[in-house]
Amino acid sequence: MRLLNQTIEDIxxxxxxxxxxxxxxxxxxxxxxxxxxxxxxxxxxYASIKGSINAPIRHKVVFTMAGDHGVSSEGVSAFPQEVTRQMVENFL
Structure with missing residues (x-):
């Protein structure tokens, strides 16, 4: 209980x-x-709490999923088809 109380006081x-x-x-x-x-x-x-825009996250896992379903060719996409790959690479 002492550790919990100390932790709360340190926040x-x-x-x-x-x-x-x-x-x-x-x-x-x-x-x-x-x-x-x-x-x-x-x-x-999270970055505000850690005090840094480069704050590390330990034991992280990232799932990146993207699809190119021909939406761009229908003229309803906000971005051209080439942008999909660029955006996914930026996520990584």
């Missing part, structure tokens, strides 16, 4: 991305703004 208040540095970093990625959904929000909070 400091965090200001989420006070200078916009994390949001700027996310906006520079070659992906549509907001396309990662809540993951962008999680990344912002």
């Amino acid at each position: 400091e208040e965090v200001s989420i991305d006070p200078d916009g540095e994390i949001r700027d970093r996310l906006n520079k990625l070659a992906i549509p703004s907001g396309s990662l959904g809540r993951l962008e929000e999680f990344a912002t909070v």
Whole structure:
């Protein structure tokens, strides 16, 4: 119980991305703004808590899935077909 109490006492208040540095970093990625959904929000909070835009995550696993289903040729895609591969490579 002592460890728990000490851990709770050591927790400091965090200001989420006070200078916009994390949001700027996310906006520079070659992906549509907001396309990662809540993951962008999680990344912002995590980096703020860790105090670094390059905060390590131990034991991480990433699944990257993409598909090219001919949507671009139908004229309803926001991006040309070539962009799919580029975006996936940027995720990696």
